[in-house]
Amino acid sequence: MIYSRILTILVLIIVLHQANAQCGQNASKVGATCYCISGFYGPNDSNCQQCSNNTFSLQGVSNTGPSVTQFSACSYCQAGYYVTTPGTTTALPGCLQCPSGATTPNPLSQPGSISSCVCFDSNGAALSSLSQSCQCNIGFYGSPQTTQSDPNRCLPCPANYTSPIGTTNSTGCKKQLDSSILTAFLQLIITSILF
Template identity: 75%
Template sequence: MISSRSLAILVLILFYSQVNAQCGQNASQVGSTCYCNSGYYGTNDSNCQQCQNNTYSLQGVSNTGPQVTQFSACSYCQVGYYVTTPGTSAALPGCLQCPSSSTTINPLSQPGSISSCVCIDQHGAALSSLNNSCQCNIGYYGTPQASTTDPGRCIPCPANYTSPIGAVNSTQCTQQLDSSILTSFIQLTIISILL
């Protein structure tokens, strides 16, 4: 015999699946309204089409409605791409893929540069026009992670040791000069000059 609680859960599941079944393909319900899913666009939820050329849309009134076009909806670059040229009412944004082992955190709509991409490894150096590949940061060595499941990683140098950006093995870690020794050396040098 089915308990009243189990029956209530079954009714809710059936109601939920019936409500969601009313949305078109590549669409889902937000509140009481069906919208094209993120990454899609359409004049209504029954004709949702995927954004092209690595572009992306956000779910809601900006990607579903009678006035929506591919250009108005797909104004973002998907995660893993940065914007080289902004979208217009007649053109999609230019989206360029981030270098290997890096990504963007969110879909982007504003023009940027390679510095919009971040290395997946938290100890990777910041990307720039001078440093356009993921390398281990100062004080670390190794191979940066290419993905969240990749075993590669940047390893910290031992205490009181440092390394340049891009060090790949521990032999590139060099001992740091103790600041108190350096200060004493400078003071002795000044005293010997004055004498």
């Protein structure tokens, strides 16, 4: 009887120890299961390898397991990169870095363009095939912030002033034409032409 109790206690200690066992390097627990952490992949939590070529994986069954390959797991581009070509079962996705001062809000898996990147400066103009660097938006001037921790450096033009995209100093802010004056002027021209 005593041996039975001791054996039960020993089994319980072993089970509890295994349940609290540490995950392998570059792995962590989700619930009670160890998985490779995001950005890594492997057949189990003891053999996690980092995704290559600026690709990224999401933690869970998609990046840890016996049938997981780099191609199946690392199907995202890491934050700060956008997807030029999607991944396949035999090729990683093509990942191109966002311009200086810009990033992608999350890892991406769908093909896109530079417009997937967002300038750190909230007063920056949207990126596009025509505008591939972070610049201050219409009505603002300055140099956009270059890191996420910097404050916004695109400052608004004074009231009733505006500026084109990319204006770097306050002298580029020009007084807006009052729409009521423009309307009156156009009415005067139309009236003089008609009569």
